[in-house]
Amino acid sequence: MLKNKAYNRIIQNFFHPYGKAFAIGTTLFVVATFLWNTHRFFLQFKKVEQQRMSVWATAQSQFLAADPSAPMGDLVLKIFQSNKETP
Known part of the structure; x- marks a missing residue:
């Protein structure tokens, strides 16, 4: 019986204009x-993704501009090997 009265009081307070508001x-x-x-x-x-893509784009441009007979820099190779998300 007490639970019912408490429930009714909660419902009445909720439907009071200030309760709704x-x-x-x-x-x-x-x-x-x-x-x-x-x-x-x-x-x-x-912001974080733009920074990652900026680093990746820099590595990509260095890779494409590099002489094919010259050894590749360690940083460029490390960036390409660590990047698993960009095709």
């Missing part, structure tokens, strides 16, 4: 926080 406001805040953090994550991810 609080629930909607809290939901909007949680969703906005989630979207903001997702946006920040992807900006950071974009």
